[in-house]
Structure formats: C-alpha cells, structure tokens
Amino acid sequence: MAKDVRAFGRDLYATFGTHQLHTDFLNVSTNEDGQLVDLSAGSDTYSYWKFLRESTTVDLECWFSGDGPGSALRAATDPGDQGTLTIAPLGTASTKPKFTCNTALVRNRRIDYPFDNGCRMRLQFQMNDSWDESSY
Amino acid sequence: MTFPDLGSAIYATLAAGTALIGELGGTRIYEALAPQGQALPYVVYFRAGGGDDNSSPRRTRSEQWVVKGIGTDVFQARRIDELIDERLHEGSLSITGWDCYQAARRTDVAYTEPGGGGVVYWHRGGTYRFNIGE
Numbered sequence: 001m002a003k004d005v006r007a008f009g010r011d012l013y014a015t016f017g018t019h020q021l022h023t024d025f026l027n028v029s030t031n032e033d034g035q036l037v038d039l040s041a042g043s044d045t046y047s048y049w050k051f052l053r054e055s056t057t058v059d060l061e062c063w064f065s066g067d068g069p070g071s072a073l074r075a076a077t078d079p080g081d082q083g084t085l086t087i088a089p090l091g092t093a094s095t096k097p098k099f100t101c102n103t104a105l106v107r108n109r110r111i112d113y114p115f116d117n118g119c120r121m122r123l124q125f126q127m128n129d130s131w132d133e134s135s136y
Numbered sequence: 137m138t139f140p141d142l143g144s145a146i147y148a149t150l151a152a153g154t155a156l157i158g159e160l161g162g163t164r165i166y167e168a169l170a171p172q173g174q175a176l177p178y179v180v181y182f183r184a185g186g187g188d189d190n191s192s193p194r195r196t197r198s199e200q201w202v203v204k205g206i207g208t209d210v211f212q213a214r215r216i217d218e219l220i221d222e223r224l225h226e227g228s229l230s231i232t233g234w235d236c237y238q239a240a241r242r243t244d245v246a247y248t249e250p251g252g253g254g255v256v257y258w259h260r261g262g263t264y265r266f267n268i269g270e
Contacts, residue, residue: 010193024194063192118237118267 011091017083025062032056056127064121081106103128138233143167145229156219177207196269204261213258238267
C-alpha cells in the first residue's frame with residue numbers, strides 16, 4: 001500500500017502492452033529530456049536556448065527468470081517492438097497518478113549473465129508519442 | 137508466507153549421498169547438535185546467517201549455513217568435507233514452497249578441538265550460501 005509520506009518503489013505498477021513490468025523489477029527510471037536549440041548570437045555574453053520538443057525514455061531493470069515472467073517479457077521486448085507503456089508510481093488506487101505513452105518503442109535490451117548472481121534484463125523504452133499524465 | 141525449511145532440505149540432500157553415508161557409517165547427520173555420546177565421525181550443520189534480499193517484489197532470500205564433518209582422523213574429516221561439498225556446491229535442494237536457484241560454497245571451516253584423554257576432534261567443512269525464491 002502506498003504511504004503518503006514518501007513514494008516507494010514497492011508500490012510501482014508498470015505495464016508494456018499486456019506485460020507487467022513490476023513483477024520482479026529492481027528499478028524503473030523515467031527520463032523526460034528536452035531538445036533545445038542554441039539561439040545565442042556571437043556577441044552574446046550568455047547562451048540563449050529555445051525549447052523545441054520533449055523526448056522521454058523509460059529504463060527498466062528486472063531479474064530475468066527463465067521460468068517466470070522474465071521469459072514472456074523478453075519475448076515481447078525485441079528491439080523495435082512497440083506498445084502502450086504505463087507507469088503508475090503509487091499503484092492503481094483511485095486518484096493515484098498514471099503516466100502513459102500509447103506508442104513506446106523498445107530501444108535497447110541488455111541481459112547480463114553474471115556467474116555468481118541471478119541474471120538481469122535491462123530495457124530502455126523510447127516514447128514515440130506524448131508522455132501523458134492522468135490519474136486512476 | 138511460510139519460512140523455508142532449509143534444515144530439512146540440507147539433511148535430505150546429504151542423506152541421499154551414498155558415498156557420504158558410507159564414509160560416516162550411517163546417517164549421522166545432525167542439525168545444530170549431535171546427540172550426546174554420538175560415535176564419530178558425523179556431520180553437523182547449522183544456520184549461520186542470512187535473510188531477505190528485498191531487492192524486488194518477488195521474495196527471495198540468501199541463507200548461509202555451516203556444514204562440517206567432525207572426526208578424530210583429520211584425513212577422514214577432510215574426506216567427509218569433500219563428500220559434503222559434492223552434495224551441496226552447485227547442488228539442487230528441494231525446499232517446500234521455495235526454489236533454490238543457487239547453492240554455492242563460500243568459505244572454508246577448519247579447526248581442531250581438544251577432547252579428553254588427548255583426543256583431538258577435527259572439524260572440516262564450509263559455509264554454503266543458498267539463494268532461494270518463493
């Protein structure tokens with residue numbers, strides 16, 4: 001259950017298409033990056049920038065299990081695959097915030113196979129549409 | 137949530153080792169303490185630490201257990217240690233309600249204990265880490 005005093009990762013709910021991302025996750029990061037253009041003139045003392053557009057990526061790191069959700073998630077996340085991505089940092093109770101992109105692309109997938117630890121899968125999603133905030 | 141019964145799983149894994157049981161001369165495998173007056177050699181194992189990983193929503197634990205052979209012959213104690221290792225290192229433990237996804241020897245245990253009448257008890261074994269998940 002979400003605690004009002006502080007958001008906590010354990011409350012996270014996240015999906016890509018029909019696949020739950022939070023089942024065995026280690027970390028999820030959202031990165032809303034702005035693309036800027038330099039409008040500075042040669043004689044300007046300071047730089048002047050104009051905001052052009054936003055480009056959001058979401059990074060997921062999860063345990064990669066062969067017999068559980070890891071394998072199904074891997075099958076659904078070949079680079080280039082796309083789907084609806086939803087991130088609900090405080091869970092899905094009424095009024096809790098919800099972030100959604102209707103067209104999220106799998107940009108990068110990395111799977112680590114360390115000798116002395118469980119295997120981990122890292123995914124990076126590139127938003128190919130707006131990153132919308134609403135609530136449940 | 138049912139806490140994992142690793143003691144029973146370790147016992148079952150060791151007891152299924154025919155070479156180990158042959159070396160011991162029977163199923164002389166005891167958790168924490170051997171019965172008073174128990175003939176040597178035998179195996180003693182006990183929990184030495186560990187707990188929840190709390191790294192993801194799936195509940196996983198790392199458990200450390202000391203498993204050692206005790207005897208009055210150092211070579212026999214070492215042989216028992218090797219046979220324990222054959223059963224546990226990279227072994228497969230069956231734990232009710234849990235999966236053991238890694239079993240690995242981490243550190244060695246080796247010391248001597250003086251007994252009455254000039255007898256020396258040789259302890260040889262290791263600390264094993266068991267990574268388990270619900």
